[in-house]
Amino acid sequence: MRVVPSLAFLTAVVAGSSMAQAADLLFSQEPIQASSGWIVTVKGNLRVGPSYPGSDEFSFIGYPSLSVRRAGTVERFSAPDDGLSFSFLEESAFRIGVVGRFVGGRYLQDNRELFGLEKIDWAVEPGVFVEYWPLEFLRARAEIRRGFGGHEGFVADFGLDAVQRFGAFTVSIGPRLALGDSEFTRTYFGVTPVEAALNGQVTPYRPSGGITSVGATGAISYDWSQQWSTTAFVTYKRLVGDAADSPIVKSFGSENQWGFGLTASYSFSYAP
Numbered sequence: 001m002r003v004v005p006s007l008a009f010l011t012a013v014v015a016g017s018s019m020a021q022a023a024d025l026l027f028s029q030e031p032i033q034a035s036s037g038w039i040v041t042v043k044g045n046l047r048v049g050p051s052y053p054g055s056d057e058f059s060f061i062g063y064p065s066l067s068v069r070r071a072g073t074v075e076r077f078s079a080p081d082d083g084l085s086f087s088f089l090e091e092s093a094f095r096i097g098v099v100g101r102f103v104g105g106r107y108l109q110d111n112r113e114l115f116g117l118e119k120i121d122w123a124v125e126p127g128v129f130v131e132y133w134p135l136e137f138l139r140a141r142a143e144i145r146r147g148f149g150g151h152e153g154f155v156a157d158f159g160l161d162a163v164q165r166f167g168a169f170t171v172s173i174g175p176r177l178a179l180g181d182s183e184f185t186r187t188y189f190g191v192t193p194v195e196a197a198l199n200g201q202v203t204p205y206r207p208s209g210g211i212t213s214v215g216a217t218g219a220i221s222y223d224w225s226q227q228w229s230t231t232a233f234v235t236y237k238r239l240v241g242d243a244a245d246s247p248i249v250k251s252f253g254s255e256n257q258w259g260f261g262l263t264a265s266y267s268f269s270y271a272p
Helices: 005-015 019-026 182-189 193-199 247-252
Strands: 038-050 058-070 084-090 094-103 123-135 138-146 154-166 169-180 210-223 228-239 256-270
Touching: 094 138, 154 182, 154 210, 169 228, 182 210, 182 247
Parallel strands: none
Antiparallel strands: 038 058, 038 256, 084 094, 094 123, 123 138, 138 154, 154 169, 169 210, 210 228, 228 256
8 A cells, every 4th residue: 555645744734733622622512603704624634545547456645625615604515525626606406616636646656567557647637517406315416527637538427415414423325427538548448559568468458438437435424513523435436348348457457446535624714
């Protein structure tokens, strides 16, 4: 397993506060008092997932994140596998806005069996999202993004979440569907004749675009107070189509892509 440098940064930030202060904040039951301004939520995220698309080995990644909403508004549900998003049109049951994701690279140190295959740098994927609540407990979300850096293709993610609250607990679960164009699939799952000759374990392969995976995501959150909450989650993707048929996946990867994570959130009011 490979520890990403940002994990060390997150650990240093957390260690910087005293245990006594953390305990006071954690178990404080005082509500967030704000009639104007903003509610800021700071998160520390720890995730475990495949080292690269199609990998059967895992990597850790830790990173901070931030979200902001207007004071007096209810915090909207967000699934742990949502991209980082900002809405510019928001109704009671409908949202549309911009979204972004980060995709890690594929390097020889991830797996020595990758010898001869071209290195893939990390990529960012900006795009747009649409979210709709057809029922009070049911959310549908779609993201369409374009890669820059490691890959230059278009990808889309579709999800449906059943969300239910039980006291301080919030439970969510739902199916997922992912698509990628030929530029995306050839980057992560294709093999050129030169790569095949150098590697010796895989044959040349030129995949087409289409559905790349199906799966599900489940999460459970607990509100310790108005300020503090924690979330644990698990994700599962089953590679399908041309992605699953890739010799990279067949020879030294896996069609089953599991992910796990834990998030701690702290919210506070801010009035400029």
